[in-house]
Amino acid sequence: MRILVCVKRVPAPGARINLTADAQAIDTAHLGFTTSPHEECAVEAAVQLVEGHGGEATVLTLGPVEAEEQLRYAVSVGMTAAVLLPIDGADWDPQRTAAAITEVVRRLEAADGPFDLILFGNESADAGNFQVGIRVAHALGRPMVNGAKGIAISEGAVHVRREADAGQETYELPLPAAVGVKEGINLPRYPTMKGRLASKRVEVERMEPDAETGGLRMVRLQRPAERASTTVILGRGPDAAPAVVDLLDELGVLA
Amino acid sequence: MTILVVVEHDRGVLADASREALTAGRHLATTTATPLDALTIGAAADAMVAELGRFGVSTVHQAHHDVLADYGPEAWGAVVAAAVEQLSASVVVAAGTDRGNEVMAWAAARLDVPFAANCTVTTPGEEDEKMAVTRVRWGGSLLEEATLTGAVRLLTMAHHAVDAAPAEEPGRATAVSMTVELDDSVSHSIVRGRVERVAGVTLATAPVVVGGGRGVGSADGFAPLEELAGLLGGVVGCSRAVTNNGWRNHTDQVGQTGTRIAPTVYLACGISGAIQHWVGAMAAKNIVAINIDPEANMVSKAGYAVIGDLHAVVPAIATEIRRRRGT
Numbered sequence: 001m002r003i004l005v006c007v008k009r010v011p012a013p014g015a016r017i018n019l020t021a022d023a024q025a026i027d028t029a030h031l032g033f034t035t036s037p038h039e040e041c042a043v044e045a046a047v048q049l050v051e052g053h054g055g056e057a058t059v060l061t062l063g064p065v066e067a068e069e070q071l072r073y074a075v076s077v078g079m080t081a082a083v084l085l086p087i088d089g090a091d092w093d094p095q096r097t098a099a100a101i102t103e104v105v106r107r108l109e110a111a112d113g114p115f116d117l118i119l120f121g122n123e124s125a126d127a128g129n130f131q132v133g134i135r136v137a138h139a140l141g142r143p144m145v146n147g148a149k150g151i152a153i154s155e156g157a158v159h160v161r162r163e164a165d166a167g168q169e170t171y172e173l174p175l176p177a178a179v180g181v182k183e184g185i186n187l188p189r190y191p192t193m194k195g196r197l198a199s200k201r202v203e204v205e206r207m208e209p210d211a212e213t214g215g216l217r218m219v220r221l222q223r224p225a226e227r228a229s230t231t232v233i234l235g236r237g238p239d240a241a242p243a244v245v246d247l248l249d250e251l252g253v254l255a
Numbered sequence: 256m257t258i259l260v261v262v263e264h265d266r267g268v269l270a271d272a273s274r275e276a277l278t279a280g281r282h283l284a285t286t287t288a289t290p291l292d293a294l295t296i297g298a299a300a301d302a303m304v305a306e307l308g309r310f311g312v313s314t315v316h317q318a319h320h321d322v323l324a325d326y327g328p329e330a331w332g333a334v335v336a337a338a339v340e341q342l343s344a345s346v347v348v349a350a351g352t353d354r355g356n357e358v359m360a361w362a363a364a365r366l367d368v369p370f371a372a373n374c375t376v377t378t379p380g381e382e383d384e385k386m387a388v389t390r391v392r393w394g395g396s397l398l399e400e401a402t403l404t405g406a407v408r409l410l411t412m413a414h415h416a417v418d419a420a421p422a423e424e425p426g427r428a429t430a431v432s433m434t435v436e437l438d439d440s441v442s443h444s445i446v447r448g449r450v451e452r453v454a455g456v457t458l459a460t461a462p463v464v465v466g467g468g469r470g471v472g473s474a475d476g477f478a479p480l481e482e483l484a485g486l487l488g489g490v491v492g493c494s495r496a497v498t499n500n501g502w503r504n505h506t507d508q509v510g511q512t513g514t515r516i517a518p519t520v521y522l523a524c525g526i527s528g529a530i531q532h533w534v535g536a537m538a539a540k541n542i543v544a545i546n547i548d549p550e551a552n553m554v555s556k557a558g559y560a561v562i563g564d565l566h567a568v569v570p571a572i573a574t575e576i577r578r579r580r581g582t
């Protein structure tokens with residue numbers, strides 16, 4: 001089977017997020033970058049499906065040329081091909097991103113045949129627009145559900161399990177289909193030596209994205225107001241236990 | 256012009272977050288002197304008219320179709336898109352839940368209109384087809400001010416961004432049945448089966464959460480945390496460093512890509528307090544950080560802290576509780 005996974009490169013901030021002076025972006029001068037966590041799991045899911053059913057798995061991203069790092073990482077853990085849709089500067093809005101990806105998927109499918117399954121992350125870690133995958137699925141006329149915490153393929157359908165308030169729900173979508181994956185569906189593997197070599201050798205295919213701007217436009221970023229806090233130090237080491245238990249008692253959780 | 260609120264429910268049970276979306280929709284309707292309409296999907300929701308009236312809805316459009324007996328993202332999205340066209344709605348509001356966001360994304364895709372997910376503030380714009388929103392990024396660690404431009408604007412409200420409040424002068428809503436044509440393809444993604452949750456304390460609802468981070472050191476290292484949680488009628492949570500190491504299941508993860516907790520007390524043991532963890536923990540009413548590093552972010556953000564090795568501190572707390580209980 002043929003699987004496509006769409007991923008996004010995001011910064012990995014730690015204790016706090018700092019913004020650039022014009023508040024248009026996160027100051028990434030001292031930050032590393034990673035693949036958005038849900039998509040890391042989408043990559044792992046694709047690799048497992050190909051291990052079980054045979055076939056090939058392509059990873060695709062729309063992003064700065066530096067996003068080649070995330071594409072090569074995906075190859076190092078088992079993806080077989082990589083496609084970069086390079087853009088300059090700021091993120092594209094979700095409508096534009098989806099339109100560009102749709103158009104590239106059509107080109108890829110015209111060249112090498114249809115993808116049985118297209119995987120996305122449930123939402124990107126940074127922008128969190130919750131819509132790119134669904135817009136692509138709709139444009140391609142494929143069924144899709146988001147939030148997958150379990151995925152299996154049998155008899156021409158993809159079976160999806162996800163968490164809802166009332167419990168677990170299951171869905172069954174005929175292939176070709178698309179699925180949005182959530183972290184927790186699996187535990188992504190680490191690259192092997194062989195994988196690392198493959199990631200160095202893989203030719204990242206570049207395809208110029210082209211799409212019109214949509215109606216959601218970022219004006220500026222803003223850090224939420226921080227809760228002012230002073231920390232009461234209850235003590236040091238195990239000697240602090242009575243003070244902790246006094247506090248638990250006071251807060252009414254001891255009874 | 257109509258402001259339409261999409262009402263989320265699970266087989267007839269109104270989702271709490273929908274009351275917040277109704278409240279936000281009413282504020283927009285009031286400031287723009289526009290009537291507030293609501294859309295309920297499937298016959299199971301027909302009994303909600305009175306409740307929606309209390310929230311200031313004047314007309315409830317009740318979409319009916321065989322396919323709508325259970326939830327399906329595409330089917331619901333198709334109904335929202337059809338309602339927008341039939342009612343000439345200009346603004347559509349839903350709850351920023353998993354379902355709310357995916358339904359609105361499907362509707363936006365069908366209509367080819369913009370959609371802003373998880374807004375905290377919405378302001379009707381000076382210009383007709385443009386509104387200003389503030390929306391959540393990074394699961395709440397960052398906000399984005401944005402403009403939403405188009406003849407139809409779709410948005411969801413981030414959970415807890417507004418407090419749900421019935422209208423000051425509750426009205427009486429009128430129910431109108433709406434027939435929708437749905438193509439067969441939308442039935443591909445209807446819920447096929449489910450396993451209902453068993454009652455009991457969950458990470459999201461527990462009154463006490465004992466969280467462990469990389470500082471716990473191993474899967475076995477969680478045993479004292481389990482014991483303490485047990486003594487307090489709580490549950491164990493963890494950081495992503497822990498799930499990535501395979502020490503605990505992802506269902507225990509607190510944070511942006513895990514569970515959001517809101518206990519009375521969160522004991523954060525050996526957790527540094529990265530922003531992605533913090534957004535999942537910040538709704539805790541009280542936080543006690545237990546960390547060897549007095550400079551750790553979790554220590555400076557918590558209301559209380561113990562500086563020390565969790566491997567000594569956590570068992571000492573359990574021992575002290577048992578001593579006081581005489582057990």
Ligand SMILES: Cc1cc2nc3c(=O)[nH]c(=O)nc-3n(C[C@H](O)[C@H](O)[C@H](O)COP(=O)(O)OP(=O)(O)OC[C@H]3O[C@@H](n4cnc5c(N)ncnc54)[C@H](O)[C@@H]3O)c2cc1C
Nearest residue numbers: 125468469470494495496510511512525527531532547565
């Ligand atoms: C997009 C994205 C999403 C993410 N989502 C999440 C999420 O949902 N949840 C989440 O938790 N993380 C998430 N992360 C990861 C996050 O950035 C941190 O890497 C992670 O939370 C760190 O876990 P930690 O605090 O356990 O580990 P560390 O940061 O390594 O901290 C360990 C802490 O333990 C203390 N310590 C060590 N030994 C002891 C001891 N013996 N006694 C007491 N204290 C000790 C140390 O002083 C330190 O403060 C996400 C990251 C990204 C990029």
